Amino acid sequence: xxxxxxxxxxGISKTVNYRGNRMDLGGHRFFSKSDWVMxxxxxxLPVAADLTDSTTPLRTTYQGxxxxxxxxxxxxxxxDAVMLVRRRLSRIFYxxxxxxxxxxxxxxxxxxMGAAExxxxxxxxxxxxMARIRPEKSLEDFLINRFGYRLYRTFFxxxxxxxxxxxxxxxxxxxxxQRIRGxxxxxxxxxxxxTPFRSSGTAQKxxxxxxxxxxxxxxxxxxxxxxEVARRIAQLGxxxxxxxxxxxxxxxxxxxxxxxxxxxGTGLVRLAPCDHLISTMPVRDLTGFLDAADEDVxxxxxxxxxxxxxxxxxxxxxxxxxxxxxxxxxxxPPDNWIYIQEPDVKIGRLQVFNNxxxxxxxxxxxxxxxxxxxxxxxxxxxxxNDSGFIEFAAGELEKIGLIHRRDVVGGTLVxxxxxxxxxxxxxxxxxxxxxxxxxxxxxxPVGRNGMHRYNNQDHSMLAAKLAVDSILDHGKGKERMWDxxxxxxxxxxxx
Numbered sequence: 001x002x003x004x005x006x007x008x009x010x011g012i013s014k015t016v017n018y019r020g021n022r023m024d025l026g027g028h029r030f031f032s033k034s035d036w037v038m039x040x041x042x043x044x045l046p047v048a049a050d051l052t053d054s055t056t057p058l059r060t061t062y063q064g065x066x067x068x069x070x071x072x073x074x075x076x077x078x079x080d081a082v083m084l085v086r087r088r089l090s091r092i093f094y095x096x097x098x099x100x101x102x103x104x105x106x107x108x109x110x111x112x113m114g115a116a117e118x119x120x121x122x123x124x125x126x127x128x129x130m131a132r133i134r135p136e137k138s139l140e141d142f143l144i145n146r147f148g149y150r151l152y153r154t155f156f157x158x159x160x161x162x163x164x165x166x167x168x169x170x171x172x173x174x175x176x177x178q179r180i181r182g183x184x185x186x187x188x189x190x191x192x193x194x195t196p197f198r199s200s201g202t203a204q205k206x207x208x209x210x211x212x213x214x215x216x217x218x219x220x221x222x223x224x225x226x227x228e229v230a231r232r233i234a235q236l237g238x239x240x241x242x243x244x245x246x247x248x249x250x251x252x253x254x255x256x257x258x259x260x261x262x263x264x265g266t267g268l269v270r271l272a273p274c275d276h277l278i279s280t281m282p283v284r285d286l287t288g289f290l291d292a293a294d295e296d297v298x299x300x301x302x303x304x305x306x307x308x309x310x311x312x313x314x315x316x317x318x319x320x321x322x323x324x325x326x327x328x329x330x331x332x333p334p335d336n337w338i339y340i341q342e343p344d345v346k347i348g349r350l351q352v353f354n355n356x357x358x359x360x361x362x363x364x365x366x367x368x369x370x371x372x373x374x375x376x377x378x379x380x381x382x383x384x385n386d387s388g389f390i391e392f393a394a395g396e397l398e399k400i401g402l403i404h405r406r407d408v409v410g411g412t413l414v415x416x417x418x419x420x421x422x423x424x425x426x427x428x429x430x431x432x433x434x435x436x437x438x439x440x441x442x443x444x445p446v447g448r449n450g451m452h453r454y455n456n457q458d459h460s461m462l463a464a465k466l467a468v469d470s471i472l473d474h475g476k477g478k479e480r481m482w483d484x485x486x487x488x489x490x491x492x493x494x495x
Contacts, residue, residue: 001272002238003261005245008223009230011280012419012448013457015223016313018412020362022221023313023370025416027337027351030083030216030225032458036465041083044228045218048082081228083216084357089334092155093350094341096401098323101339103155124148139423140168142176159341162348163374164307166424175423175454177486219359222457246281249289254439276471278464280447282306282418287433290440296429297436303426304433304452308382309419312371312393315409319367321401332367345396346381348374366409371397377417386413421452434482441475451482459485 008014016023032038092099097112110118125148134141139160143152160168218224230240241261247269248260256277262269279286287301319331326333338350351370353360361368371393375381384392390411397403421427430452437445444467445451447460455463463481470478 002233002240003244003246003259003272004240004242005264007243008227009240009242010223010226012309012416013222013226015221015227016412016414018313019315019410021313021315021368022223022353022360023311023368023412023414024221024351024353024356024360025309025311025414026222026419027349027356028217028222028457029088030218030222030457034458034462037458037461040461041216041225044232045081045083045225047216048084048219080219080359081224083218086215086217086336086356088213088215088336089355090337090339091333091335092339092341093400093402094155096321096342098333098338099155103151121148121150121154124150136173136176138169139171139173139176142173143168155341158343159339159348162346163420164422164424165374165376166422170424172423172427217357219357221357221360246285246289249277249286251290251440254441256440256442274442276442276444278444278446278467280445280450282449283430283433283437283445283452286445286450287436290437292436294432294436297432300426300429301433304430305422305425305427306376306418306449307420307422308375308377309416310373310375310381310389311414311416312373312390312411313414314369314371314390314394314397314403314411316367316369316403317365317407317409319403319407330365330367337370340400342400345400346373347393347396348372350397350402369397374420382415389413418449421448421454423454427452438479444470444478444481446481453485455485 006014012025013028014025016025030041032041090101092101092103095112099109099112103109113121128145128148134145136142136145140152140157143156143160147156157168160171164171233240241263243264244261245264246259247262249256250258250260250271256274258271258273259277260269261272282304284301284304287298292298292301317330319326319333322331322333332354333352334355335352336355337352340347340350349372351372353368353370354364358364373381373393381389390413394403394405394408394411398405433452437443446463446467448455451463453459463484466477466481466484470476470480
């Protein structure tokens with residue numbers, strides 16, 4: 001039995017529909033280094049045969065072993081219940097210019113940055129790679145060691161602090177370990193040199209995630225995957241209760257016996273007995289419900305920080321200032337998303353939903369954009385009303401020269417609570433909370449909020465799989481959930 005506080009399944013991986021235009025709340029590339037995850041996705045939504053070069057198998061590679069699969073549609077699936085093969089392009093927008101992401105030592109970079117500044121960045125990077133003497137106590141240390149101070153200051157510092165709302169010097173280096181450990185300028189250069197000689201397969205196991213160039217994507221966005229999963233669960237007799245929020249947990253010593261669930265529609269609270277509890281609720285809430293006797297554990301959990309998230313869906317007729325690679329006529333850039341590094345605006349990232357899937361847009365003559373903002377519930381951004389915030393966001397995009405306000409057709413706003421578990425504050429003491437939770441024999445915290453870990457979609461799936469494996473094996477191997485996104489085999493790089 002599943003209880004979901006939201007009115008639709010998918011969590012942060014849901015798809016929001018605005019007048020037939022669909023929003024992806026994070027830019028979810030369907031790629032994993034896990035063969036199991038890749039197979040599982042394709043079992044739910046097969047790869048569309050008519051949208052790929054179907055005469056050539058797609059190749060997946062894992063731990064030196066290559067596997068191939070042919071695209072094809074299950075007989076029971078509708079023509080739209082498929083995965084598309086999409087090419088990845090993301091760039092950085094800085095100084096009102098576009099830069100490759102990951103950064104490349106290319107003619108366009110030299111033109112945009114200038115030869116003198118590029119040379120200085122190269123010297124700074126070389127010194128960092130030769131010296132590498134900074135103890136890695138913070139994310140700032142981590143980034144400078146790998147990229148040099150000048151590149152860190154130019155392309156990492158301002159954006160990262162926009163995301164988290166605190167200085168990089170106050171963020172744990174563990175965030176870098178989990179999100180961007182494998183990426184380096186050296187690898188980016190090597191990738192640029194060797195790309196023409198590589199297979200164009202989808203699951204490129206030996207490629208760091210920030211360098212992956214092709215991925216799978218559901219026709220109608222990531223939520224389509226989880227809506228199909230929910231449909232199959234219901235078909236098999238399972239029950240998913242939407243708009244039902246857990247408001248309490250019953251325990252007998254260190255065993256969960258039941259949860260209290262409130263129907264958000266009626267306000268009624270009922271008791272649901274449980275043999276096992278797989279929890280995706282925030283660690284802060286779960287620990288509070290369990291009433292930890294150790295006041296330090298309760299304090300650490302209460303003070304675990306989060307960043308909230310707001311996305312403005314903006315429908316426009318055309319864009320401007322998008323460069324020579326933009327679509328003729330309406331100026332749409334070719335990117336899936338664009339990192340906005342400009343310090344004079346609050347926007348952090350810009351998605352172009354047309355380039356994720358054409359089916360995400362109701363009218364192909366319009367451009368459907370997602371303007372992403374990182375904030376904290378209750379702050380100046382969060383406090384704006386919806387219409388005011390949409391107007392503010394459109395103004396920011398006009399300010400940096402990417403649209404004219406007169407070309408805006410409409411917009412909507414989506415707020416996401418606790419989208420990003422943060423790696424500062426009491427996070428450094430999270431191990432004590434985990435130790436407390438591990439005492440409950442039938443409790444399995446999973447997911448971003450459940451583990452207070454900035455996991456990608458596939459990391460959360462792997463942790464949930466290991467939880468189920470442990471349940472089936474009478475509790476054995478429970479600790480393996482916490483290895484996901486720390487071991488090299490699970491590792492992903494930042495989006």
